[in-house]
Amino acid sequence: MxxxxxxxxxxxxxxxxxxxxxxxxxxxxxxxxxxxxxxxxxxxxTPDHIVEKLCEAARNPRAHRYSTSKGIPGLRRAQAAYYERRFGVTLDPETEIIVTLGSKEGLANLASAITSPGDVILSPNPSYPIHAFGFIIVGGAIRSLPAEPGPELLEALDRAVRHSVPKPLALVINYPSNPTAYTADLDFYGQVVDFCRHHGIYVLSDIAYSEIYFDDNPPPSILQVPGAREIAVEFTSMSKTYNMPGWRIGFACGNKKLVSALARVKSYLDYGAFTPVQVAATAALNGPQDxxxxxxxxxxxxxxxxxxxxxxxxxxxxxxxxxxxxxxxxxxxxxxxxxxxxxxxxxxxxxxxxxxxxxxxxxxxxxxxxxxxxxxxxxxxxxxxxxxxxxxxxxxxxxxxxxxxxxx
CATH class of the missing domain: 3.90.1150.10 (Aspartate Aminotransferase, domain 1)
Structure with missing residues (x-):
């Protein structure tokens, strides 16, 4: 044995x-x-109108065939429309958006796509486990940063660049944060983007909780920062926003090179979510938001x-x-x-x-x-x-x- x-x-x-x-x-x-x-x-x-759309789509026998790993075009367009109305960010559904099987799968598969053994990844601690372990699984080395956005994190980011060999490949950030519930503003994102663009570090932003907020300031997207798409990709999820955790629908949006790398890996691993689930997710994004x-x-x-x-x-x-x-x-x-x-x-x-x-x-x-x-x-x-x-x-x-x- x-x-x-x-x-x-x-x-x-x-x-x-x-x-x-x-x-x-x-x-x-x-x-x-x-x-x-x-x-x-x-x-x-899950809200009734989303479930009803799933049932309607599932009755079409053609919807039972293989889907597409990058997501059906209508769902990618719906996500682009969401970014436009929510953040004022214009995205190309063909090259800057990919549908994932939840943000967790997207993060893990992107880690697999871009990480070589020994690559240094900067990740907050404490954080959602996949933010670190998605990279550890594929041979990356994690350097922990403070979780709270602010001067301490930015100073740690600077130290990490000066003292890491090899130079960090990517930074993972998550605001609003799981588990800490920290939130970040556009000024903080701007400093992160300026620093990471200067040092050639990718930024992987997780905003799965962007719609679960309790004050008058909706959490922003890092993609609102000018130049962010040169280095950043952002993960979102339908799970919490629409009570759809078991449906496993999320997105990666932003940097074309990172989206393309994720699409390449996913093309070998899956055929995408069940098409009726994607049709229903489209109805969720395009439909009433009450x-x-x-x-x-x-x-x-x-x-x-x-x-x-x-x-x-x-x-x-x-x-x-x-x-x-x-x-x-x-x-x-x-x-x-x-x-x-x-x-x-x-x-x-x-x-x-x-x-x-x-x-x-x-x-x-x-x-x-x-x-x-x-x-x-x-x-x-x-x-x-x-x-x-x-x-x-x-x-x-x-x-x-x-x-x-x-x-x-």
Whole structure:
């Protein structure tokens, strides 16, 4: 029997979320009611008019044939129209837009297209795992940068260029950010574009949460910066904007060379999403957008209920300006446990599941990510459970320490 491990698999650490997920599964199997904020998985249905368009298209037998890996022309035109009305950016649907099977697949396949073994990639830490591991899987080397947009990140970017051998190939940025909910403005994007154009570094921008924002300033696109398309490609997704996570539709837009490289790789790997799914996605982009307003309002209401409730329970959590996540600092009394042990404790004692911050990078270990994926009634129930848990933390920690000591 062959015992050797595969090289690429060895570069992937054990999945941080697995232990918490296993605990969650055991608790549910035992009949426990677990309030699950762990996964960023929208709990509401896709709007009716989008589903109806899918059904209509699926009844056409010709739609059951192979599609096209770069996306049907109508969907690429719809995405171009979205960029025009939302950002004032004109894109060529033929050369500057490609449809992906969600932004995650697009990022991973672009990493495969442009990365040679040993290439240096700059990625925020903490960040969505694919931002780093898409490149690690194909042999790249990750240099971590601060996640928050601002002077500290720009200074780290400058140091990375001066001290990295070879020179960095690409920079990954994600605003509004998963998991931190940081947002960036056009001034910041402008500084990034100026720096990366000067040093010949590609910029891969992920704006999957660009439509889930809660103030009067919609998050911008890096492609609004003059000259950005010389170096930048941007990933968007239908998942959160239209409650379509399982449909797996996203886009890469911008730099022609990067879009072409992604198209070349995808042409060998897939035939694109099922055509009726693409037709329905076209209807979503071209159709009424009040559903997007409703989804945004829903997340805002949930955010407010959660943040206010946690504050009253004694857990001070910053109110996120965007995304469907709260990036919650571990309460001081539990900080020494780290995010994995705290998440397990929250699950066992309060029956609330969250995502350990360590799963998004070592610099996330002082936080947990709370997804706004339960309704307001369930959020209030979770807050009550957490309040009880926090009010007895002395005993909880003592019991936890005893269990850990006996286990070791």
């Amino acid at each position: 062959i015992e050797q491990e595969f090289h690429r698999i060895k570069r992937l650490p054990p999945y941080v979320f697995a232990e918490v997920n296993a605990m969650k599964a055991r608790a549910r199997a035992a009949g426990e009611d677990i309030i699950d904020f762990g996964m960023g998985n929208p709990d509401q249905p 559903c997007v307003d409703d989804i945004r309002a829903m997340y805002r209401e949930r955010r407010d209920v959660l943040i206010e409730g946690l504050g009253q329970a004694g857990w001070q959590v910053p109110s996120p300006p965007a995304t469907m996540f709260c990036w919650a600092p571990i309460p001081p009394a539990f900080r020494h446990l780290g995010s994995v042990e705290f998440s397990k404790l929250l699950l066992s004692e309060a029956k609330v599941a969250v995502a350990p911050g360590l799963g998004f990078g070592e610099y996330g270990d002082g936080h947990v990510r709370i997804g706004l994926v339960e309704n307001k009634h369930r959020i209030r129930q979770a807050v009550r459970n957490i309040k009880t848990f926090l009010s007895t933390y002395d005993k909880v920690i003592e019991d936890s320490e005893k269990k850990r000591a006996s286990a070791s």
